[in-house]
Amino acid sequence: MDAEAALARLAELRSQDAPTHGGRLLSYVYDSGRAEGCLGAAAARAGPAAPPVVRHQSCLLAVKTARDAWRARGGSGRPRLVAPTTVHAAFRKAAALLDLDLDLVPVDVATGRVAAAAMASRFGADVALAVVSAPSYPFAALDPVAEVAAAAQDAGVDLHVDACIGGFALAFWPAGDGAAPDGPWDFAVPGVTSLSADLHKYGYAPKGVSVLLQRGLDRQRRQWFATSAWPGYPVVNATLLGSKSAGPMAAAWAIASVLGVAGFGELTASMARSVARIAEAIGGIEGLVVVGEPVGPMVALAADEADPARRVDPHLWADAMRAYGFVVQGQPSSTQPDGTVLPATAHLTITPVTERVVVDLVAAMGAAADAVRGMSHLDGAAVAAGLLGGVDPSALAGLDADSAYGVLRAAGLLEPGALHAMAPVLALVEALPPSVVERLLVELLASALDR
Numbered sequence: 001m002d003a004e005a006a007l008a009r010l011a012e013l014r015s016q017d018a019p020t021h022g023g024r025l026l027s028y029v030y031d032s033g034r035a036e037g038c039l040g041a042a043a044a045r046a047g048p049a050a051p052p053v054v055r056h057q058s059c060l061l062a063v064k065t066a067r068d069a070w071r072a073r074g075g076s077g078r079p080r081l082v083a084p085t086t087v088h089a090a091f092r093k094a095a096a097l098l099d100l101d102l103d104l105v106p107v108d109v110a111t112g113r114v115a116a117a118a119m120a121s122r123f124g125a126d127v128a129l130a131v132v133s134a135p136s137y138p139f140a141a142l143d144p145v146a147e148v149a150a151a152a153q154d155a156g157v158d159l160h161v162d163a164c165i166g167g168f169a170l171a172f173w174p175a176g177d178g179a180a181p182d183g184p185w186d187f188a189v190p191g192v193t194s195l196s197a198d199l200h201k202y203g204y205a206p207k208g209v210s211v212l213l214q215r216g217l218d219r220q221r222r223q224w225f226a227t228s229a230w231p232g233y234p235v236v237n238a239t240l241l242g243s244k245s246a247g248p249m250a251a252a253w254a255i256a257s258v259l260g261v262a263g264f265g266e267l268t269a270s271m272a273r274s275v276a277r278i279a280e281a282i283g284g285i286e287g288l289v290v291v292g293e294p295v296g297p298m299v300a301l302a303a304d305e306a307d308p309a310r311r312v313d314p315h316l317w318a319d320a321m322r323a324y325g326f327v328v329q330g331q332p333s334s335t336q337p338d339g340t341v342l343p344a345t346a347h348l349t350i351t352p353v354t355e356r357v358v359v360d361l362v363a364a365m366g367a368a369a370d371a372v373r374g375m376s377h378l379d380g381a382a383v384a385a386g387l388l389g390g391v392d393p394s395a396l397a398g399l400d401a402d403s404a405y406g407v408l409r410a411a412g413l414l415e416p417g418a419l420h421a422m423a424p425v426l427a428l429v430e431a432l433p434p435s436v437v438e439r440l441l442v443e444l445l446a447s448a449l450d451r
């Protein structure tokens, strides 16, 4: 292809994506609505090598650093990572990759918040790191950072605050607003040893840049990897990645410089207005409730089960929102280690551009609720039986690539548009064992790329 044809093909592929700009996609995308041209231009101006100031993969690196610090303090054997069940999946991935036992602490099913005493009860000499969220992705719950930190300090346990999604929003949130944090959640709290905040979320940068902060230089130095003991040049890496692109970092620097503290404040005030508007609208929609007391620019909605005839199922509702041009994320219900069940929800990530569409958004929320009110949550076992026929789901976990592909094809999940309605897919996720769901999801996404 010549360059023009390649760019045209990219534009064509891009046009098939979800509507990522303008506020209609209420997850994944953090659109400031400002200085858009600056991002690409700044990225293009960056040199090929990245200065070691901004960290990629902050959650993974936080866990690696804490594990190494724990070993340096004399920890031996297999370390444990203690975290609420709501901790972002990135920490499950970190525990899996870095060989830590993941000790998940159930959260309160009504608020989605972990109790400090429940976290503290798990602390011990084998704990390399405890993690809390500011706030959590699923329910926007701000974990009790100060109380957990006090207990962690008493027990000699390191504590990471995952402010990946919240950090750059909470820092600017208007004090006294209904969704403002109710206390300090950062290094103002003694006992917090590290904190992550994603520049590619509410720092409005392109994907791939985060910040990981450590308390103290010596802790921070454990992030680094250096070797001079091979036949090539001495290697000194600041992060898990060796070679990495400076483009997103340059764009992050540019957008933060353009916005300044005042700009971040204005954008955050806009989000606070949108959140208040949406919360008020939900209060007026029969059958749908806000989960807990969300902090910052996110909100999760669950069915109000008080009157089953009037409930609004969040997954059917999320699918119904598509008819109005809004893309809302469904989150499956899940069972915690103590047997309690977290509700099925719909998740809205609010960004500065939400305010541009908020009138249409709240109108759509009401109309979508009217369209599905009284309908039952889909029965995942029935969906599974319909799609998988007589196949025993437990036999699917260890399938090879071709067999897993065959199962997906037979179930009709590879047909164009098969995944447009997410409620049946989420019902399957709720009903099938995670190992089966995970195997099929990997095949679904991988086969889209290579078959």
Ligand SMILES: Cc1ncc(COP(=O)(O)O)c(C=O)c1O
Pocket: 059, 088, 089, 090, 133, 135, 136, 137, 162, 163, 164, 165, 166
């Ligand atoms: C609370 C929180 N932590 C961490 C992450 C990092 O996720 P990833 O591994 O996709 O970078 C996210 C991303 O959504 C998040 O919301």
